[in-house]
Amino acid sequence: MPVSSSLFSGLWIPLVTPFGAAGQVDHAALAALVRDLCGRGVAGFVPCGSTGEAAALTAEEQLAVLDTTLASASGLPVVMGVGGYRLAGVLDALQAACTRPVAGVLVAAPYYIRPSQDGLRAWFRALADASRVPLVLYDIPYRTGVRLELSTLLALAEHPRIVALKDCGGDAAKTAALIADGRLAVLAGEDAQIFGSVAAGAAGAIAASAHLHTERFARVIALLRDGALQEARTLWQPLLPWVQAVFEEPNPGPIKGLLAQAGRMSGTLRAPMTPASGALLQRLLSRP
Template sequence: MSNFRGIWIALVTPLRANEVDFAALEKLVKKLLAEGVTGFVVCGTTGEAAALSKAEQLAVLDAVLGWVEPGRVVMGLSGYNLGELLAFQAEIQQREIGGLLVPAPCYIRPSQAGIEAFFNTVADAARVPVILYDIPYRTGVRIERETLRRIVRHPRIAAVKDCGGDSETTMALIQDGHAQVLAGEDLQIFNNLCLGGAGAISASAHVHAELYVRMLQQVDQGDWLAARGTFYQLLPWVKMAFVEPNPAVVKAALQLQGVIGDELREPMQPCTQATRDRLPGVLGLPAAL
């Protein structure tokens, strides 16, 4: 089974004048690599993939592959038109990548049998490992525990990005051992590690990534007390990162640090001034003049 253990960044897509800002993207990726992250999920929710054309998504993927080893790059793949999704999957898989992150089809709310058939079809067509993205508050449909446990037995499904909000399901998946379980809700990263999970696919880890990496290393060393301290050090920022629709606050924080701009593609909006005014204190940065 592929090893996805680590801190993965759910990568934002920097924009300038409504176009992808590749210079800022390179600066961001190289900064995060230097801070020790395991890899990147490109064109997921945080990357505003739903607002990017297929051509833009592939251009972002190709750019990141120019800076990062292929095994450390996962590509988001989502949709509810199965034929179009499989065609895009085939196009993505012309590149060497580490995996695909795939949520259940949104909007159409299929049955449990339909969800299982969907993931089996995508996994059958995969030539790279698949990370199942369980995020019912975005897709509109919950993948029931037993459905998940069956789906992850597919040999191409290597991991779950766990945003389901059900600790019993999380524990069952970890205990079964058929797929690695990565926290997708950043408040659950420490819990995930303590329960035996594999790490996280995190949006907030764009900021202070070195602390997220340190927390995982402390767990691996059995230093639970130190890991807990690191988590509580991060907690004010983790909470702050999601007070407005993601990735608005993350982009604002990165702008404050001089890494990228804070532009989002409509209908997403930059974070409010009230949130922006609180960021320096939360990030440990000097207040803006």
């Protein structure tokens, strides 16, 4: 039977992964972060995405991060990031995630390989066939090197377990066509495009910058979905320059730096990621 896409709406947080001074995952800081965000209008959490530095985590660390998130999420749904470029390995990671009570998995195209659209359809169908939970597709060509074309996404929407899309494709016409089609819940993945996407009918957003100012992001999305355009615009316009500044340096450096300034975790990142500059952090702290 088809899986409902209605769960995948509102504001989702793609969690950073805190590290301790010795570089190990700081599970206490992660648990505290998740518990704090639970009361701020968040619809769900996505651990082990690109914001969570998943590529720098071992498979064991990724599952431990998932377990901490699930234990701290107060019943809110959790979608696990699963990625890679070797199908057997990604299938193993998906099956491991499915041993936990996850609401779904977030899966991108295999990076580096740059397959054809036929290859992408086969890739995602193989994962969906093997999964017991819904798939949220992740269209992010500037990380994977390959676009998910509209025809490919519409074909994949026929699969009963492919129900949503994290949209970082940068193609407004494709986004509009997917919203109009209605089979995939479209979640804005580019934070600066949240307002436009949700105003056009997207279901919500997966937004790294919403680690901060979380209630405001959640409120903007809720107002837009209720048709309160002017009130939503009033909240969004002063927030947008801050959102744009957060991504002036590689994510999640600025977000982690801001959380460290607030005393909520270390600002440590794993190589080759580097901390955000002091100048950018000071600028971000002064607004919105």
